[in-house]
Structures are given as structure tokens and as C-alpha cells.
Amino acid sequence: MTLIPAWIDGTLTPVDKLAAHERGLRHKAISVFVLRGPELLIQRRAMGKYHTPGLWANTCCTHPHWNETPEACATRRLSEELGITGLALTRRDRIEYRADVGGGLIEHEVVDLFTADAPAGLRLDPDPAEVMETAWVTLPDLRAEIASEPARFTPWLRIYLAEHDQRIFPADLLASA
Numbered sequence: 001m002t003l004i005p006a007w008i009d010g011t012l013t014p015v016d017k018l019a020a021h022e023r024g025l026r027h028k029a030i031s032v033f034v035l036r037g038p039e040l041l042i043q044r045r046a047m048g049k050y051h052t053p054g055l056w057a058n059t060c061c062t063h064p065h066w067n068e069t070p071e072a073c074a075t076r077r078l079s080e081e082l083g084i085t086g087l088a089l090t091r092r093d094r095i096e097y098r099a100d101v102g103g104g105l106i107e108h109e110v111v112d113l114f115t116a117d118a119p120a121g122l123r124l125d126p127d128p129a130e131v132m133e134t135a136w137v138t139l140p141d142l143r144a145e146i147a148s149e150p151a152r153f154t155p156w157l158r159i160y161l162a163e164h165d166q167r168i169f170p171a172d173l174l175a176s177a
Helices: 017-023 070-082 139-148 155-163 171-176
Strands: 003-008 011-016 026-036 039-045 060-062 089-102 105-117 131-138
Touching: 003 017, 011 017, 017 105, 026 070, 039 070, 039 139, 060 070, 070 089, 070 105, 070 131, 089 155, 105 155, 131 139, 139 155, 139 171
Parallel strands: 026 105
Antiparallel strands: 003 011, 003 026, 026 039, 026 060, 039 131, 089 105
16 A cells, blocks of 8 residues: 555555545656757656556656655656656645546645756656656647647646646746647
8 A cells, every 4th residue: 555645634654656636636646757958858658657657647646655755756756757867856835736647546736846957868767557658758749749649648748748848847848849
């Protein structure tokens, strides 16, 4: 059982991750966007994931463990999901969203957003239980793909790009998009 921080009756409480999604509880999360010049690293979620399997998402996202800081969580998940270590994270903002992710599950997240700049030769070592594919894409290409086939992408990635892109991405990257 993985306990994550969720709010119940206004009090932050450790709750089982699956139960938080089944009940649609407001809970803490992190999302990371690794950038390499004008490109963003995205991942396709493994088919064994209990929600949104096989859909494309941002570089990585998860829920902090109880008493884990957002920064520590982001660093941990980059390593666990993609084998990425040593990148300096920049905290960009905090947002909240609610989305139906299918199967009767709801993500109602308060998300700490991070970016990191990747070196040209960044080595990836994805965990196949988490990630089935990765790709480097430009924001204009990603937006075009989401517009043409939104069902291939996680609800949160669609929300991030439609509603929060200026809170996530550096101004120079958005100017080229």
C-alpha cells in the first residue's frame, strides 16, 4: 500500500493512492518536464499502469510519499521511471486540476511543477513496468498531435498544455512555440 498526502475534511491525511483516486480526493502530486533546447521529453505509460495505460504523458509525474518533499519526489521518480539522475530541477509553480482518468478513477491533484534542462547526450533507462516508450518533441508538434488525436494523451498533459503552459515552460520556449 502506498500512502500519499490527501485532504480529508480540510486536513492533510495519509491515504492509500488507489483509494484517493477511487474517491476523487484532492491530493498532492508532482509533474516534471525535461527539456533539451526546444524539445520536451514525453513518455508513453506502460500497459500495466492501473489508469491511463498506453497514453502519452509529460516526462514523469507521481505522488509524493507521506512526508516526502516535492523536490525529493521529483528527483526520485525521474530516476525510478526513466533512469535519469543528476539534473537540476527548477520549481515552476503549483496548480490544481481535476480529471476523470477512466475506470471510475479521478485525479484531483495539487501539482508542484518542475522543469529540468537535459544535456545533449542524456542517457535514458526506462523502467518497462512504468514506461513503454519515450520521445523528444517540440511544443508545436506536441500541440498538433494532441489536437489531431487527443485520446492518445493523458488528461493531465492536455490540461497542462491548454491551461497552464505559461506557468510551466520558460518564456523563450513558448515564444518559439
